[in-house]
Amino acid sequence: MNDKNVKKQEQQQTPKPVATLLPDVDVWEDAAVITLTADLPGVSNKGLSVRVDNDTLLVDGDATLDMPEGMEAVYAEVRTPHFRRSFALSRELDAARIDAKLKDGVLTITIPKAETAKPHRIEVRSG
Amino acid sequence: MRSIRSPQIRLLSLLKLIADKNRSEHHPRGRLTRVPYVFASEQTARFNRYTLNVGAARRAMAAGGNPTDQEDLNMFTTLTGFPGSLFDELDRIQREMDGSFSERGLPSSIRAAAGRGFPPLNVGTTPEAMEVFVFVPGVDSSGLEISLDKGVLTIAGTRDDGIPEGGERLDVYKRERFHGAFKRVISLSEDVDPAQVKADYRDGVLRITAPRRARAQPQRIEVK
Numbered sequence: 001m002n003d004k005n006v007k008k009q010e011q012q013q014t015p016k017p018v019a020t021l022l023p024d025v026d027v028w029e030d031a032a033v034i035t036l037t038a039d040l041p042g043v044s045n046k047g048l049s050v051r052v053d054n055d056t057l058l059v060d061g062d063a064t065l066d067m068p069e070g071m072e073a074v075y076a077e078v079r080t081p082h083f084r085r086s087f088a089l090s091r092e093l094d095a096a097r098i099d100a101k102l103k104d105g106v107l108t109i110t111i112p113k114a115e116t117a118k119p120h121r122i123e124v125r126s127g
Numbered sequence: 128m129r130s131i132r133s134p135q136i137r138l139l140s141l142l143k144l145i146a147d148k149n150r151s152e153h154h155p156r157g158r159l160t161r162v163p164y165v166f167a168s169e170q171t172a173r174f175n176r177y178t179l180n181v182g183a184a185r186r187a188m189a190a191g192g193n194p195t196d197q198e199d200l201n202m203f204t205t206l207t208g209f210p211g212s213l214f215d216e217l218d219r220i221q222r223e224m225d226g227s228f229s230e231r232g233l234p235s236s237i238r239a240a241a242g243r244g245f246p247p248l249n250v251g252t253t254p255e256a257m258e259v260f261v262f263v264p265g266v267d268s269s270g271l272e273i274s275l276d277k278g279v280l281t282i283a284g285t286r287d288d289g290i291p292e293g294g295e296r297l298d299v300y301k302r303e304r305f306h307g308a309f310k311r312v313i314s315l316s317e318d319v320d321p322a323q324v325k326a327d328y329r330d331g332v333l334r335i336t337a338p339r340r341a342r343a344q345p346q347r348i349e350v351k
Contacts, residue, residue, distance in 0.1 A: 041262035077247035105264030105331015
């Protein structure tokens with residue numbers, strides 16, 4: 001595969017430019033899993049998509065607010081309802097066992113490490 | 128607000144990035160100790176793909192095998208991608224710039240905090256009521272304190288980010304989400320009725336509806 005092909009492929013994958021917000025995230029790791037939490041206020045299960053594609057984890061969320069009819073905006077700090085952020089996963093992670101949970105606008109994703117990648121002690125034999 | 132992004136602003140962003148370099152709160156990598164498992168932004172991955180793919184393909188061809196550039200890519204992302212990459216940083220600055228420029232559009236509140244206050248909020252108005260949308264995900268709704276006094280609305284609470292405290296082998300790569308106590312104050316119009324205020328918390332958005340007093344609602348005046 002040459003550079004040109006890669007570029008072409010990526011252009012096809014790139015979605016239409018829409019103003020999106022980069023959600024705030026926390027990422028931490030312990031011996032068994034990597035945990036990622038993201039703030040997605042106003043996003044319900046229906047408006048959320050979490051995908052793993054080619055070792056890229058993509059979080060896409062559309063917030064819905066129930067606004068009364070005829071409401072006029074006076075002041076706005078959140079100006080688009082689209083959230084999007086992506087992460088490159090590394091090979092040691094078990095992408096097949098990713099778990100995602102959404103509660104009160106906070107998405108929690110846990111990505112277990114592959115068994116072989118978990119830290120283990122290596123016995124040193126004497127003699 | 129994307130339309131106002133010009134090369135000058137990009138340049139400004141870069142300059143600001145340099146100026147910001149020593150501010151540790153924006154530089155998680157300042158505390159970075161290890162990089163075996165890494166999240167990098169999509170942009171970083173792409174950058175790596177462009178620059179490193181030639182070598183990967185060449186090696187694969189030399190080995191006579193199928194070019195499995197994906198594997199090589201993983202390795203390089205692991206080595207070169209790091210939390211808080213340059214692109215993330217630019218994005219953050221762009222966001223701040225957007226924030227400061229956007230104030231030219233709509234009048235900003237006198238109590239608006241510099242930068243990004245938590246929680247962000249939007250205010251709307253209808254003839255009957257004022258509507259405040261507070262983007263405050265991940266809090267216990269019973270822990271939110273909302274008060275309205277002489278048209279001044281106060282929203283206060285505490286948020287825990289859920290990161291376990293210093294467990295064994297715990298590494299924190301990103302800590303962007305707000306944690307701790309917060310308080311935001313905005314003034315609504317004087318004519319809202321404190322007794323009628325309703326608050327509803329759903330999907331991390333707190334919606335406060337403050338109806339106007341009946342006699343303050345717009346009325347049609349007949350011309351005789």
